[in-house]
Amino acid sequence: MSISLIGRSIGESATLLLNEKAAILKAKGEPIIHLGGGEPRSKSPIDAITGLSGLLTSGEIRYTPVDGTIEMKKAIIRYMDEFYGRKFEPENVIASSGAKQAIMVALQAILDPQDEVIFPAPYWVSYPEMAKLCGAIPVPVLPEDGSFHPRMQDILQNVTTYTKVIILNSPNNPTGVLYSADFVKEVVEFCEKEGLYLIMDDIYHRLIFDGKKRVNPYDYTTVYDDNSKLIVTNGVSKQYAMTGFRIGWAAGSKKVIRVMSNIQGHQTAGPAVILQKAAIGAINGVQSGVESLRLTLENNRNVMMDRLAGFEGVKATRPDGTFYVFADFSVYDKDSKKLSEFLLEKVRVLTMPGIEFGLDGYLRLSTCGSIKDITEGIERIKWALDPNSPNELYIGERKLVRDWL
Ligand SMILES: Cc1ncc(COP(=O)(O)O)c(C=O)c1O
Numbered sequence: 001m002s003i004s005l006i007g008r009s010i011g012e013s014a015t016l017l018l019n020e021k022a023a024i025l026k027a028k029g030e031p032i033i034h035l036g037g038g039e040p041r042s043k044s045p046i047d048a049i050t051g052l053s054g055l056l057t058s059g060e061i062r063y064t065p066v067d068g069t070i071e072m073k074k075a076i077i078r079y080m081d082e083f084y085g086r087k088f089e090p091e092n093v094i095a096s097s098g099a100k101q102a103i104m105v106a107l108q109a110i111l112d113p114q115d116e117v118i119f120p121a122p123y124w125v126s127y128p129e130m131a132k133l134c135g136a137i138p139v140p141v142l143p144e145d146g147s148f149h150p151r152m153q154d155i156l157q158n159v160t161t162y163t164k165v166i167i168l169n170s171p172n173n174p175t176g177v178l179y180s181a182d183f184v185k186e187v188v189e190f191c192e193k194e195g196l197y198l199i200m201d202d203i204y205h206r207l208i209f210d211g212k213k214r215v216n217p218y219d220y221t222t223v224y225d226d227n228s229k230l231i232v233t234n235g236v237s238k239q240y241a242m243t244g245f246r247i248g249w250a251a252g253s254k255k256v257i258r259v260m261s262n263i264q265g266h267q268t269a270g271p272a273v274i275l276q277k278a279a280i281g282a283i284n285g286v287q288s289g290v291e292s293l294r295l296t297l298e299n300n301r302n303v304m305m306d307r308l309a310g311f312e313g314v315k316a317t318r319p320d321g322t323f324y325v326f327a328d329f330s331v332y333d334k335d336s337k338k339l340s341e342f343l344l345e346k347v348r349v350l351t352m353p354g355i356e357f358g359l360d361g362y363l364r365l366s367t368c369g370s371i372k373d374i375t376e377g378i379e380r381i382k383w384a385l386d387p388n389s390p391n392e393l394y395i396g397e398r399k400l401v402r403d404w405l
Contacts, residue, residue: 047285068095176319
């Protein structure tokens with residue numbers, strides 16, 4: 001029995017493997033510090049829980065329309081109006097099982113085999129694999145100036161007759177960089193001119209620091225209704241710390257949303273009704289949790305950057321948002337997977353190898369944990385790599401002796 005070509009093209013995720021390894025070690029009582037995670041630690045908003053519990057206790061948990069309940073769609077429409085100033089109709093929006101599924105069905109709706117999907121690098125780990133799942137070709141674009149700010153000229157150099165869609169994620173996972181309004185404008189205008197789709201993955205758009213402003217792609221659109229090829233995706237995972245609820249959404253033309261619904265209808269059908277209820281509660285409820293999460297993450301970012309500043313040889317771009325710092329550790333090891341494994345093995349700190357995001361020599365460090373996690377995590381990494389640090393380190397009662405430098 002042979003495995004499909006597409007099946008074989010999907011790589012094993014080093015990120016998941018490392019996560020699993022760390023979970024096993026933790027279960028054995030090892031003092032793991034998790035700087036790998038992509039989920040806030042705060043609790044779900046109370047409005048999410050009350051929304052869900054009411055329906056749950058009714059015991060009547062049924063299928064919903066494939067593209068989400070009317071109430072869910074209304075909540076998404078309200079969200080799109082509040083944050084983008086766009087008044088959509090129910091046929092313009094779809095609720096999916098996570099923003100991940102929303103992006104996946106969007107790609108399935110628009111891609112043919114051999115089409116090309118452009119996205120700036122470093123990138124979210126799933127974009128290349130999602131393109132491959134559609135039989136399409138991922139085209140990551142690394143800014144030539146060595147920054148994490150993509151430029152239109154970098155994108156243009158990679159556009160071919162096969163290019164069908166550009167994906168932008170800003171603020172960006174893994175770099176935390178917020179793309180400039182000028183750049184987003186250029187991309188929106190270019191896509192409209194060339195008839196390309198543009199997916200704006202806005203999952204972190206309320207987690208921006210330093211008073212910077214989120215960029216609204218609709219400010220630059222001139223094409224509306226069924227001719228619009230702009231698709232905006234978002235979800236409750238990050239902003240409401242509701243990763244386990246698996247609710248995301250997309251907004252776009254009625255034409256594309258209809259096709260996405262058809263596809264989703266044969267994959268998973270409508271997202272679980274109780275989870276939609278929780279998402280509605282979060283979107284329509286008290287929003288103070290989002291701001292307090294944002295403030296916590298900004299403070300954590302400051303602490304992480306402070307600690308990294310005292311780390312000779314390590315360079316990190318100051319993130320404008322998200323909960324990641326993408327730091328250049330290439331002076332210590334150019335092979336980020338090896339370095340990540342080494343740090344987990346020697347000092348029990350979980351980091352994500354940059355190669356997973358399309359850039360080797362870097363590590364993605366999460367600021368989702370506590371200040372203690374961040375300071376102790378960086379201290380342990382420093383101890384493991386920096387020959388100038390003392391030869392011994394205590395982790396609780398355990399004495400580590402460095403015998404590898
Ligand atoms: C850039 C980006 N887009 C989309 C997602 C998917 O989010 P969800 O949990 O809603 O599927 C993630 C999650 O890590 C992400 O980092």
